[in-house]
Amino acid sequence: MPRLWLINQFANTPELPGHTRQYEVAAGLVRYGWQVAVFASDFNLTQRRYRRLRFPRLWSTECPAGIHWTWLWVSPYRRNNWKRQLNMLSFCIHLAVRLGPAALLGRLTRRAPDVILASSPQLPAAFTCLWIARLAGIPFVLEVRDLWPQVLVDQGGKSPHSPMVRLLAWMERQLYRHAHTVVVLAKGAEAYVRERGARQTAWLPNGPDLELFASRPVPAEGTLFTVLYAGAHGDANALENVLAAARLLEQQQSPVRIRFVGDGPEKQTLMQLAADLQSVAFEPPVAKAEIPGLMAEADAILLSLRDVPLFRYGVSPNKLYDAYAIGRPVITTVAGAINAEVEEYRLGVTAPPGDPEALAAAILRLVHTPRAERQAMGQRAIELAHTTYSRQRINAQYNALLRGVMA
Known part of the structure; x- marks a missing residue:
């Protein structure tokens, strides 16, 4: 049975608000015979609050739909300031401490994942996973949800020459160059990632679970x-x-x-x-x-x-x-x-x-x-x-x- 590690800080299970792409992909892969472990933050992005963990409890596990799901504690934040950066850094530290040794020891015991798949937009977390994969000799796949740091420049008004944007751009290039495949959700992003070093790309967009989102008739005419x-x-x-x-x-x-x-x-x-x-x-x-x-x-x-x-x-x-x-x-x-x-x-x-x-x-x-x-x-x-x-x-x-x- 092939083994996959899937990492996205903001992944959710269906009972939580927010996107559930990683859950749906993981559940689908379980049905295709994969053993899937997902690593996500317990601090819900939509609600800005913890759902399961209270410090000093640092992680918990459950098995929804046959997925081995691990929730990791991260530092909280409310707005996009230095506390958000600390939030991302704490997730990276958790990944390095938990996944790094597990990947290296797993190579010796033949229990390492066959593939590591990291999903953005959190580039530092994906970058951490890339180096865990490279040190352990495990193929690495990057899924690009949002194009960081370009969105920080186009939307956030950051200077492309700022130290933070330069650092993220360097991480971005390393990820594209060293990933076996870069998966993009937006078709138009393929040219963008190829220009920055991606060797192989695949377009796998967002989409509905047709078992959940079945067609419904348009409402009858009403006053509103x-x-x-x-x-x-x-x-x-x-x-x-x-x-x-x-x-x-x-x-x-x-x-x-x-x-x-x-x-x-x-x-x-x-x-x-x-x-x-x-x-x-x-x-x-x-x-x-x-x-x-x-x-x-x-x-x-x-x-x-x-x-x-x-x-x-x-x-x-x-x-x-x-x-x-x-x-x-x-x-x-x-x-x-x-x-x-x-x-x-x-x-x-x-x-x-x-x-x-x-x-x-x-x-x-x-x-x-x-x-x-x-x-x-x-x-x-x-x-x-x-x-x-x-x-x-x-x-x-x-x-x-x-x-x-x-x-």
């Missing part, structure tokens, strides 16, 4: 048209733009309600901005297992991102593909590949990022679109989810890729 945003409430999501559009829709007395489900560093500020809006509701984050039911209640699903050059080619938003699988029209404000896909396949409506007037107009176009056409949009989305983005399809490709690496 419900738009759902479910996800992070951070700077990158540009939700103040959505609130400005909601204000315009209220002024026009449009029958639109917008639900914001999730959490993040900007949520309190957003709630203050929306204090006088009757058509907006903010709700706490929910577990991934509850998302299909939430989406089924909505007439359309919203994806909002800021106008950042990197987002034009370098994102693979899971909530978008979940909406496809459920069969809901989508509203997107992501310039580049995302808006282009929605327009090409006629899956909903689009607006430029940072333009509340255009977003309000797009939402109104969808409100006034006949239900039969909105159903047709949903059906086309379902077909695309099954043929391109399904988790089952991605897991089969991952199994083939990792067996090839092992061979």
Whole structure:
């Protein structure tokens, strides 16, 4: 039975809020005969709190879906300051202490993993895993979720010449050059990683678990048209733009309600901005297992991102593909590949990022679109989810890729 170590600091199991890609990949690989160990932080990224561990307890293990899952304690943080850097460093130290000796001793006892797979965006953790793999002579695969440090420059305003960005860029190049394969989630990121040294790449995007995200009929006509945003409430999501559009829709007395489900560093500020809006509701984050039911209640699903050059080619938003699988029209404000896909396949409506007037107009176009056409949009989305983005399809490709690496 082949053995895999899968490392992502922010990995979650389905009962927790946040992305569950590593859980879904690991569970799929278990069904393909792999013995999978996942290492993740117990400090939940969405909620900014511990779920299982209290210091001085440093780790715990469980076996969901046949996965050997280890939760590691890390230092906490609330905002993106020096405490976040300490949070990442503490995870790296934990990996080095726990995985380093286990990998080296495992080579002697034949219990080492056959492949180590590290998933970004946490480059220092992936870099730690790369050197554990190299010292132990174990093939290493890198999965690129977000393009660090480029996102820190494009979105965060960091200088490309700052010491931190230079250090992360050096780590990035080492990872690309020494990984057997670099897996990218966004198709447009393949050229980016190849330019920086990746020898072999594979496109394995985010996507829905079709057993969980089964198609649901579009809601019956009602007095209100419900738009759902479910996800992070951070700077990158540009939700103040959505609130400005909601204000315009209220002024026009449009029958639109917008639900914001999730959490993040900007949520309190957003709630203050929306204090006088009757058509907006903010709700706490929910577990991934509850998302299909939430989406089924909505007439359309919203994806909002800021106008950042990197987002034009370098994102693979899971909530978008979940909406496809459920069969809901989508509203997107992501310039580049995302808006282009929605327009090409006629899956909903689009607006430029940072333009509340255009977003309000797009939402109104969808409100006034006949239900039969909105159903047709949903059906086309379902077909695309099954043929391109399904988790089952991605897991089969991952199994083939990792067996090839092992061979």
